[in-house]
Every structure is written in structure tokens, then in C-alpha cells.
Amino acid sequence: MNHAVSLLFVVLAVGFGIYRRIRRTVGFQKLEPRRFIFRCVLFAAVGLLVLAMAVARPVLLAGDAVGIICGLTLAYYGIRHLKFEKREQGWYYRTHGIVEAIVLVLFIGRIAYRLIEMALLNPGVPNSAAAGGAGANPYGDLSRDPITSAVLFVIVSYYLTFFTYLLAKGKTLEAAGS
Structure with missing residues (x-):
């Protein structure tokens, strides 16, 4: 019963996060700007950590490169379709819905795929035992699976580029139209 409650908690937390993102x-x-700076630092740290784990495996670096290129392409397209609006409370922006939907579907789809894969390959086995025991690397999938790593880098490169652009554009808008 304890396992079911913890699983329910995780599902609800992930569901709430997805709801907020949508x-x-x-x-x-x-x-x-403060929120964008925090997110840029967070995404850069995650990206550098995963990239450092992939240095020893050329296949992972290839997946990372593909993810970075795809993320930059999505960011370029999303930035070209951004809309800005001045309101009483400050500047507002609207993202391109299709680009955001693609990033969200990639993220949710990859998580769902990994959960289904773990459930089918190791039914009834706790994750730590399936990953190699109590001392196993909890991030082992990122260091072995080029698809998961590529999807992560799509998200990291997209958001890093997007938030950096928003920071720069926000400064320009504030300077021009305050």
C-alpha cells in the first residue's frame, strides 16, 4: 500500500507540473527576468552534468548533438513567432503554441516510454534493484541511452536559447518603451 501511495504522489506531482506547463x-x-535567469542556470547545470557523463561514450555525444541541433531549430522557430504586448503591469509575451507542444510531447512521451519499458522489462522489481542494486547510479539511463539524452538536450537547448532571448528582448523593450 505504501508503494501505491508514493506512486500516486509522483503521478499527481508530474501531472500538476504538466498542467502548469500547458x-x-x-x-x-x-x-x-529573475525567473529566466534561474531557469537558464538550472538548464545549463543539468546540460553540463549530462554532457560530462556522456564524454566517454561517442554514441551519447552524437545523440546529444542531434538533440542540441533540434532544440536550437525549435527555439529559432519559436522566437520568430513570439508576440509581445505592453500592459499596465509590464511587458508580456506569447509563445508559439505548436513549438511548446512539440517540446512538451517529447518530454512526456519519453518519460512515458521509459516508465512502460521499465514496467515491461522488470515487472515487480523495485527501480534500485533493476538498475543494479542499492549503490546503482540513479541517472544511469541518461548515461546509457542516447535517445533519452537527445530528448533532454532538445529541451535544454530549446529553453536555454529561448530564455536567453527573452532576457535580452526584455531589456530592449524596457529601455525602448518604459
């Missing part, structure tokens, strides 16, 4: 995708959102 909600942010629809409509105008306020330009908030």
Missing part, C-alpha cells in the same frame, strides 16, 4: 503555453505571460 497553462503557461496558452496566452500571454509576464516577462520576469
Whole structure:
């Protein structure tokens, strides 16, 4: 019963995060530089950590490169279709819904695929035992699976580029139209 409660908690937390992400995708959102800086630092740290784990495996580096290229392409397309609006509370922006949907579907799809794969390959086996025991690397899938790593780098490169652009554009808008 304890396992079911913890699983339910994880599912609800992930569901809430997805709900918030979808909600942010629809409509105008306020330009908030501090939030963008925090997210840039977070995504850069995650990206560098995963890239450092992949250095010893050329296949993973190839997957990372493909992910970075795809993420930059999505960011370029998303940035070209951004819309800005000045309101009483400050500047607001609206993202390109299709680009955000692609990034979200990639993220959710890859998580769902990994969960289904783990359930089918190791039914009834706790994750730590399936991964090689109590001392196993909890990030082992990222260091062995080029598809998961590539999807991660699509997300990392997309958001790093997008948030960096929003930071620069926000400064330009504030300077020009305050």
C-alpha cells in the first residue's frame, strides 16, 4: 500500500507540473527576468552534468548533438513567432503554441516510454534493484541511452536559447518603451 501511495504522489506531482506547463503555453505571460535567469542556470547545470557523463561514450555525444541541433531549430522557430504586448503591469509575451507542444510531447512521451519499458522489462522489481542494486547510479539511463539524452538536450537547448532571448528582448523593450 505504501508503494501505491508514493506512486500516486509522483503521478499527481508530474501531472500538476504538466498542467502548469500547458497553462503557461496558452496566452500571454509576464516577462520576469529573475525567473529566466534561474531557469537558464538550472538548464545549463543539468546540460553540463549530462554532457560530462556522456564524454566517454561517442554514441551519447552524437545523440546529444542531434538533440542540441533540434532544440536550437525549435527555439529559432519559436522566437520568430513570439508576440509581445505592453500592459499596465509590464511587458508580456506569447509563445508559439505548436513549438511548446512539440517540446512538451517529447518530454512526456519519453518519460512515458521509459516508465512502460521499465514496467515491461522488470515487472515487480523495485527501480534500485533493476538498475543494479542499492549503490546503482540513479541517472544511469541518461548515461546509457542516447535517445533519452537527445530528448533532454532538445529541451535544454530549446529553453536555454529561448530564455536567453527573452532576457535580452526584455531589456530592449524596457529601455525602448518604459
